[in-house]
Structure formats: C-alpha cells, structure tokens
Amino acid sequence: MSNEEIRIGVFICHCGTNIGGFVDVPAVTEYVKSLPDVVYVTENLYTCAEDGLSNIRGTIKEHNLNRVVVASCTPRTHAPLFQSTCESAGLNKYLFTFVNLREHCSWVHMKEKDKATEKAKELVRMGVARVRLLKPQEEARIEVESSALVIGGGVAGMSAAISIADMGFPVTLVEREAELGGFVRNLGCLWQGRQDPIEALQPMISKVTEHRNIDLCLNSEMLTADGFIGNFDITIDTKDGQVSKKVGTIVVATGALEYLPEGFYGYETYDNVVTLTEFEILAKNNKLPKVSSIAFIQCVGSRGQDKTYCSRICCNVAIKNAINLADNWKNMLGLEGEEGEAVEAIPVEKKAPEEVLERRRSRRRGRRGGREEGEGEEAPAARKEKLDIAIFNRDIMSYGVEHELNFNKAREKHIRFVRYTPTNKPKVLLQDGKLVIDYWHETLQLQRQMPVDMVVLSTPLIGQPDSRVLSKMLKVPIGQEGFFLEAHVKLRPVDFATDGIFVAGTCRGPADIPEAVSQGLAAASRAAIPLARGYVQPETLTAFVQEDICTGCGTCIEVCPYSAIRKNEDDIAEVIVAACKGCGCCGATCPEGAIMMSHYTDEQLLAEAKAALQEVLQ
Amino acid sequence: MSDFEPKIVAFLCNWCSYAGADLAGVSRYQYPTNTRSVRVMCSTRVSSHIVLELLKEGADGVMITGCHIGDCHYMSGNYYTEKRVAMMKKLLELAGMDPNRVRLEWVSASEGEKFANVVTDFVNQIKELGPSPVRKDDKLMNRLEAATEAAKYFRLKVLNGKDIKLTEKGNVYGDILDSGEFDKLMENAAEDEFLRSLILQLTKDEAFSVKELAKEIGKSTEETLEHIVSLRSKNLLALDRIDDMTPRYKAILVGGA
Numbered sequence: 001m002s003n004e005e006i007r008i009g010v011f012i013c014h015c016g017t018n019i020g021g022f023v024d025v026p027a028v029t030e031y032v033k034s035l036p037d038v039v040y041v042t043e044n045l046y047t048c049a050e051d052g053l054s055n056i057r058g059t060i061k062e063h064n065l066n067r068v069v070v071a072s073c074t075p076r077t078h079a080p081l082f083q084s085t086c087e088s089a090g091l092n093k094y095l096f097t098f099v100n101l102r103e104h105c106s107w108v109h110m111k112e113k114d115k116a117t118e119k120a121k122e123l124v125r126m127g128v129a130r131v132r133l134l135k136p137q138e139e140a141r142i143e144v145e146s147s148a149l150v151i152g153g154g155v156a157g158m159s160a161a162i163s164i165a166d167m168g169f170p171v172t173l174v175e176r177e178a179e180l181g182g183f184v185r186n187l188g189c190l191w192q193g194r195q196d197p198i199e200a201l202q203p204m205i206s207k208v209t210e211h212r213n214i215d216l217c218l219n220s221e222m223l224t225a226d227g228f229i230g231n232f233d234i235t236i237d238t239k240d241g242q243v244s245k246k247v248g249t250i251v252v253a254t255g256a257l258e259y260l261p262e263g264f265y266g267y268e269t270y271d272n273v274v275t276l277t278e279f280e281i282l283a284k285n286n287k288l289p290k291v292s293s294i295a296f297i298q299c300v301g302s303r304g305q306d307k308t309y310c311s312r313i314c315c316n317v318a319i320k321n322a323i324n325l326a327d328n329w330k331n332m333l334g335l336e337g338e339e340g341e342a343v344e345a346i347p348v349e350k351k352a353p354e355e356v357l358e359r360r361r362s363r364r365r366g367r368r369g370g371r372e373e374g375e376g377e378e379a380p381a382a383r384k385e386k387l388d389i390a391i392f393n394r395d396i397m398s399y400g401v402e403h404e405l406n407f408n409k410a411r412e413k414h415i416r417f418v419r420y421t422p423t424n425k426p427k428v429l430l431q432d433g434k435l436v437i438d439y440w441h442e443t444l445q446l447q448r449q450m451p452v453d454m455v456v457l458s459t460p461l462i463g464q465p466d467s468r469v470l471s472k473m474l475k476v477p478i479g480q481e482g483f484f485l486e487a488h489v490k491l492r493p494v495d496f497a498t499d500g501i502f503v504a505g506t507c508r509g510p511a512d513i514p515e516a517v518s519q520g521l522a523a524a525s526r527a528a529i530p531l532a533r534g535y536v537q538p539e540t541l542t543a544f545v546q547e548d549i550c551t552g553c554g555t556c557i558e559v560c561p562y563s564a565i566r567k568n569e570d571d572i573a574e575v576i577v578a579a580c581k582g583c584g585c586c587g588a589t590c591p592e593g594a595i596m597m598s599h600y601t602d603e604q605l606l607a608e609a610k611a612a613l614q615e616v617l618q
Numbered sequence: 619m620s621d622f623e624p625k626i627v628a629f630l631c632n633w634c635s636y637a638g639a640d641l642a643g644v645s646r647y648q649y650p651t652n653t654r655s656v657r658v659m660c661s662t663r664v665s666s667h668i669v670l671e672l673l674k675e676g677a678d679g680v681m682i683t684g685c686h687i688g689d690c691h692y693m694s695g696n697y698y699t700e701k702r703v704a705m706m707k708k709l710l711e712l713a714g715m716d717p718n719r720v721r722l723e724w725v726s727a728s729e730g731e732k733f734a735n736v737v738t739d740f741v742n743q744i745k746e747l748g749p750s751p752v753r754k755d756d757k758l759m760n761r762l763e764a765a766t767e768a769a770k771y772f773r774l775k776v777l778n779g780k781d782i783k784l785t786e787k788g789n790v791y792g793d794i795l796d797s798g799e800f801d802k803l804m805e806n807a808a809e810d811e812f813l814r815s816l817i818l819q820l821t822k823d824e825a826f827s828v829k830e831l832a833k834e835i836g837k838s839t840e841e842t843l844e845h846i847v848s849l850r851s852k853n854l855l856a857l858d859r860i861d862d863m864t865p866r867y868k869a870i871l872v873g874g875a
Contacts, residue, residue: 074640103643115651135865495692561693577764583692584663589779591772609627612654613675
C-alpha cells in the first residue's frame with residue numbers, strides 16, 4: 001500500500017446555491033486540479049443526490065481512485081453516506097476525507113465571495129493534504145454477550161426491560177427502592193379523574209416481576225461496572241449480597257427528583273406552602289388540608305433562576321391538579337364523602353410523609369408565621385360552595401396534542417390564570433396569620449393581593465444528586481444541568497457516546513409518562529441491536545501503542561476516561577480497541593510519544609493544518 | 619496593518635465546537651474568513667507541540683475550541699486541554715512570543731453565535747498583534763524550537779497526564795496536591811525544561827561555556843550550571859573541550875544527526 005501511487009478524486013458540491021451562490025466553485029475546481037496527486041476533480045449540483053453518489057462510485061472504478069475527498073456540507077450528518085458510497089465501490093471508508101464548504105465557509109461568509117473562495121480553496125487543499133496520509137483501517141469483530149442490564153425500575157426502565165426481555169434476551173433490572181414504579185409512585189392520580197397510578201402501572205409491574213427473562217433486583221445498587229460494549233462486567237449490591245454478571249448492553253433509567261425551593265415563596269417559613277410533588281403525595285394519601293382557596297405558582301426555581309431549563313411537565317401537572325380540584329374538591333380535601341381525611345394544615349417541618357422526607361436533606365426550621373400550632377382554625381365556617389383556584393404563571397406551556405384543550409377546560413372551570421414576569425415575580429406573604437399573594441396585575445396595571453389558604457410551588461425535576469457515581473462508573477457524561485448527556489441532542493437521543501450504553505426517562509431531562517415509556521422502548525430497541533447481531537464492529541478511530549517506544553509508565557492509563565488501556569504481560573500499555581473512543585487524550589499526554597491515534601496521527605493533523613499555511617511558507 | 623489578513627488555524631472538537639460552528643453556519647452568523655478549521659475528536663487530542671509547530675510555521679494564531687468543562691463528550695478530556703493550553707502559553711511567554719496568539723475557548727453545540735463571536739474577536743485580536751514575527755526573527759525561531767522540544771519532553775507531558783491523579787486522588791503516598799500548588803509545579807517544570815531545551819538548541823552546532831550560556835538564556839551562572847549538570851546526567855550534553863581553563867559544552871545529538 002505504501003508504495004502505491006496515490007490517486008485522489010475530489011468532488012466539490014454546489015449544494016444548489018448554498019455553496020455555489022457564495023463561493024466560486026468553478027474557480028475552486030480549477031485550483032484543486034493543480035494540487036499534488038489529484039487525478040480527478042468534478043463539481044456536482046448535489047453530491048449527496050443519487051447521481052452525485054453514482055458519479056463517485058463510477059469515478060473510483062474508472063479512474064482507479066484510492067483516496068476520495070468530498071467538499072460539501074458537514075461530516076456530522078453526511079460522512080456516513082459518502083463513506084458507504086466509497087465502500088460500495090470497493091474503497092476502504094477510512095481513505096475518505098470530508099471538507100466542509102457550507103457550514104464553515106459559504107454560509108458564514110455570504111458577503112465576501114472572493115475571500116470565501118480563497119478560503120474554500122485552502123480548505124480543500126487541507127483536505128487533500130490529509131487524505132494523502134490516510135491509511136485503510138480494518139474494523140475488528142467483537143463478540144457480544146447477549147444479555148442486558150437496566151438500571152432503574154421506573155416507567156422508563158420497566159418499559160425498556162420488558163421490551164428487551166420480550167425480544168428474548170435475558171435482562172437484569174436493578175432498582176434501588178423496595179418497589180417498582182419510580183417517581184410515579186409519588187403521584188396522586190395520572191390524569192383527570194382519580195386513577196391510581198400504581199393501579200395503572202400494575203400490569204407493567206406484574207409483567208416485570210413475572211417475566212422469565214427478567215432478573216429483578218430490588219433494594220439493589222450498582223457497585224462496579226467495567227468493560228465495554230458487548231462485554232460489561234458488573235457487580236450489584238443486592239439484599240442477598242453481591243452478585244457479579246456479564247452483560248452486553250446497559251440502559252440507564254435512574255429517573256429524577258423534584259427540586260426543593262429553599263428560599264422561594266416562604267417554603268421554609270410558612271405552613272401550607274408545598275411543592276407540586278408534595279401536593280401529589282398529599283392528594284394520594286388523602287392528607288390535603290381543608291382549604292377554601294389554593295394557588296399554584298409555576299416556574300419556581302427553573303427557567304433562569306436556580307435552574308436554567310424549563311421542566312416542561314409542570315404546566316400540565318398543575319392544570320391537571322387544578323381541574324381535579326375544581327371537579328372534586330370536596331372529596332379531595334376530605335370535606336365530605338368517604339374519601340379524604342380532614343387535615344387542618346400542612347406544617348413547615350413535615351409537609352410530606354416519611355417516604356419522601358427521608359430522601360431529602362433535612363430542612364432548616366424557619367420562622368413560623370404569626371400563627372401558633374393547632375390554633376386559629378376558623379376557616380370551615382366561612383367555607384364557600386366553590387374552591388378558588390389560581391395558577392400564577394410566566395406563560396402556560398401546555399405542550400402535547402391534548403393538553404391545550406385541558407388548558408381551555410381549566411379556564412372554563414373558572415380557574416384563574418395570572419401572568420407574571422420574571423422581573424416582577426409574585427410574593428407570598430403572611431398577613432394576620434393568613435397567606436397572601438402579592439402580585440402585579442398585568443391587565444389592570446395594579447399591584448394586587450390575593451388571600452389564599454394554600455400555595456403549591458411548581459418546581460422543576462432535577463437529576464439524581466448521586467448520578468455522578470454512576471457517571472464515573474459507566475463513563476458516561478452528565479451535562480451542566482445535572483442530567484445525563486446523550487450522544488447527540490437531535491439525532492441520537494437515547495444513545496450515550498459510550499458504545500453499548502443507552503439512556504431513557506427523566507434521568508436525561510424532564511419527561512412525562514408517555515415520553516418516558518417511549519424513551520424506554522427506544523433505548524431497548526437500540527440496546528438490543530448488538531445483542532441480536534451477536535457482534536460489534538467498533539470504529540477504528542482508536543489509539544494504538546508503538547510497543548518498542550512504550551516504557552510502561554502508565555500515564556495513559558491514568559488519563560483514559562474509558563479505562564480502555566491496560567498493561568499487558570510485558571508491562572507495556574495495550575489499547576482495548578472495543579472500549580477506546582479515540583479522544584486522543586492518551587496520545588497527547590504520552591510522555592514518550594508512543595501512543596498514536598489511528599486516523600488522527602500527528603503527521604496527518606500537522607499536514608492538514610500546515611496546508612492552511614502554505615502561502616505563508618512560500 | 620489594515621490589509622493584514624491573519625492566518626489562523628482553529629482546532630474544533632467533533633462533538634461540541636464543530637457542531638457549534640455548524641450551527642453558526644446554519645444560523646448564518648457571519649464572521650471573518652481568516653480561520654481554517656481542523657476537526658479533531660476531542661480538544662485533548664491537540665498536543666502542545668502541534669500548536670507550537672504551527673506557530674513556528676508562521677501561523678498568526680492558533681485557536682483550540684472544545685466542550686465546556688463538565689460537558690466533555692469524553693468526560694475529562696477538556697480538563698487536560700485547559701491545563702495543557704496554560705502550559706503552552708507559559709512556554710510561548712518563555713520563548714518570547716505573545717501567548718495571546720493561542721486561544722482556548724469553550725463552545726458548545728448550541729452556541730453558534732458564540733462561535734462566530736469568538737472567531738471575530740480572535741481575528742481582531744490577532745490583527746492588533748500584527749503578523750507573526752517568527753519568519754523574520756531567527757532567535758525567536760530557535761526559542762520556539764526549544765519550546766516545542768520542551769513540550770514534547772517526558773516531564774511536561776507526564777505532569778499534564780498526572781494532573782487529576784495528583785490533585786484529586788493523591789500520589790502513591792496518598793498526598794494530595796492542591797491545584798494551585800500543582801499549577802506552580804507545572805510552571806516551574808515548564809521553565810526548567812524550556813531552558814534545558816534552549817541550552818541543547820544553542821549547543822547543537824557550537825560549544826558554549828557556562829557564562830556564555832547564562833548570558834544567552836538570561837539566567838545566573840549558578841542556575842545555568844544546574845541545568846547543565848541535569849542535562850549531563852541525562853547524557854544529553856557533554857563536555858566538548860576546555861579552552862584555557864574554561865569548559866565548553868556541546869549537545870549530544872541522538873539519532874546520528
């Protein structure tokens with residue numbers, strides 16, 4: 001191969017007018033003809049269209065090309081297409097280089113055609129310099145253990161486990177709590193009406209517990225995980241001691257917690273101020289206080305306050321609860337009928353039952369309002385025939401097909417929607433022992449006060465505080481907001497960048513039940529692909545060790561985020577190809593320069609970058 | 619000055635910054651045409667010597683962009699990049715080149731506008747600094763060469779690689795260095811290694827006395843002698859001859875050059 005004459009074909013794309021309109025493509029083409037080893041150059045209107053692709057295939061054969069450069073859009077979306085085109089013409093896909101003339105040139109230099117054309121020429125020159133040095137790579141086949149691990153027994157995890165198990169692969173489901181169900185166990189009801197979530201989930205729970213392909217480990221936690229796609233060695237701490245297993249793929253579905261609004265709206269100070277989730281738990285246990293008015297405040301701690309994101313589900317959940325209260329408040333508040341238990345007030349220090357409290361940080365006991373405990377309950381006498389409900393919001397985001405109708409329905413039921421702006425937030429005050437919401441009325445342009453008996457704060461879902469442990473164990477990233485980070489926000493929503501590990505449910509961001517289920521099913525189908533195929537062929541963008549140079553100092557083992565390097569019997573570093581993701585950290589830190597990155601060698605990178613400086617050199 | 623169009627090489631990590639640059643394109647944020655992007659899988663791939671090499675070749679500036687700290691696709695890659703770039707800047711400073719010719723920026727996949735702004739800003743900064751002086755300044759070229767050699771050298775690379783271990787997990791005795799202490803250590807090491815590389819650079823063709831070397835590298839004779847002793851003990855420098863009581867040293871060339 002090394003002595004073979006290099007024959008490069010360059011395919012330059014107009015992308016309609018996307019490139020052609022802002023870069024003089026014929027001039028670039030003319031220029032590229034002068035570059036060394038380039039034997040064929042052409043322009044296409046759309047290189048990615050069928051005629052463009054068949055042109056590549058035909059030319060590779062006709063001109064006996066052994067290197068291909070496509071100068072068009074971004075490799076992030078189109079490299080796989082052109083690589084497979086090269087392969088179908090018998091050219092190793094690693095002998096291909098992509099040059100980005102659209103996102104990195106024509107679209108960002110739309111008013112400077114001459115300069116953009118110069119840049120385009122140089123970008124192609126850099127691509128040609130790189131492609132000359134590329135080497136063909138063979139992808140190794142690695143056998144796969146045909147079983148999966150699902151971490152987390154909420155709706156996402158259960159959906160994933162059942163789906164993989166139904167496909168015929170053994171699944172281990174690890175759940176930290178004593179029961180399946182996850183966050184949904186907190187909820188008072190699933191949607192309007194009073195369907196008990198646990199009752200609704202029961203078929204799913206039974207299926208998990210009875211499935212012959214599912215090994216359910218309750219009260220269990222992950223201890224260690226090593227290995228790589230197809231061959232993960234895991235140990236689980238179960239109530240019956242430690243269990244070691246080998247699995248092929250892993251689905252992470254560890255769920256979320258609710259944010260505690262410490263410092264917001266008198267949450268730590270006043271009675272009857274609870275979070276949305278606490279409200280759900282109280283409703284579930286029929287422990288709501290006997291109130292005659294109730295206000296929800298949306299976006300507490302989210303959207304640019306403590307957390308930057310929108311938790312998405314809270315608008316719909318608040319509307320659900322408001323409608324339920326409007327329809328069924330006498331029962332829900334325990335005023336009549338067989339349901340409900342009369343509770344007078346939800347004190348500061350014990351808003352939620354033990355089941356939730358123990359999971360939380362102990363809360364600082366704040367000042368109590370003007371009221372002594374157990375005193376001053378004159379509300380029942382003045383009880384009205386209607387419960388006053390208000391939802392304070394920045395804007396209602398009732399996303400989803402049916403939810404806008406519920407928003408309308410809530411308004412028909414005379415639930416008040418009061419808008420506020422982030423700069424002028426409502427305040428919760430205690431006046432004469434009674435909660436009052438002091439707010440700016442946008443329409444009337446007046447400062448108003450609304451007395452309420454109970455305030456429900458819609459706080460966002462947050463990532464599990466201990467996800468870092470799992471993140472380190474599995475070598476999967478956590479984003480700035482504390483949720484797990486998928487491989488690609490749009491195109492690979494349930495994959496982790498680490499091969500063979502997938503993510504589903506609220507551990508990667510707030511989601512409602514149908515979304516969590518869809519993600520669970522999606523992750524299951526992704527996780528089952530290597531299991532069904534029986535082998536994997538990892539991309540060979542990996543590190544390799546030049547054994548005669550390596551001194552076995554172990555620095556690479558230290559820096560490798562994937563534990564993809566170990567010492568072999570000669571005490572020399574050895575790369576585990578299946579686990580290596582090719583980041584290059586080891587290569588850049590290897591004190592002896594013994595580690596090279598295949599496809600991204602120093603030589604290749606320098607050749608590419610130096611080609612940009614050619615004018616300077618002359 | 620006004621028609622100076624700098625040549626800037628920009629390394630973009632595949633997962634965040636390249637995608638951020640793509641987004642800048644999709645959103646049509648306009649920026650100057652001076653950057654030439656090189657895609658790498660992770661910013662951590664960019665070894666110091668690659669950057670220094672490019673500056674030696676006449677690049678007016680080198681930009682390295684990666685995912686924000688904490689968002690690295692490879693978890694800790696960009697942490698090492700950050701430390702490595704600090705070291706590169708230190709070496710540039712020692713070599714006598716403006717460290718502002720190298721810039722590290724975090725650009726996420728959603729920060730198209732930031733990418734455009736960062737490029738615009740860097741281009742303006744380089745325009746202000748003017749064309750790279752290396753091609754007209756042999757002495758600077760020699761010093762940059764020494765910086766490149768130092769960057770490739772075992773000690774600096776191993777320190778970079780052991781950063782997280784030494785500042786978080788501790789050494790074999792369980793001692794944990796605080797990161798300020800570590801950075802200081804790194805800086806001193808960079809200076810030592812740069813000076814030693816410079817001595818080797820200077821003595822490649824000609825034998826120098828301690829005094830001459832001290833003058834060349836701008837250090838006291840005592841300090842210079844320490845470096846000479848260290849280099850001799852590593853078999854990199856040898857006594858060439860004694861001219862009238864004055865010993866003169868010359869680099870030992872490896873690889874038969």
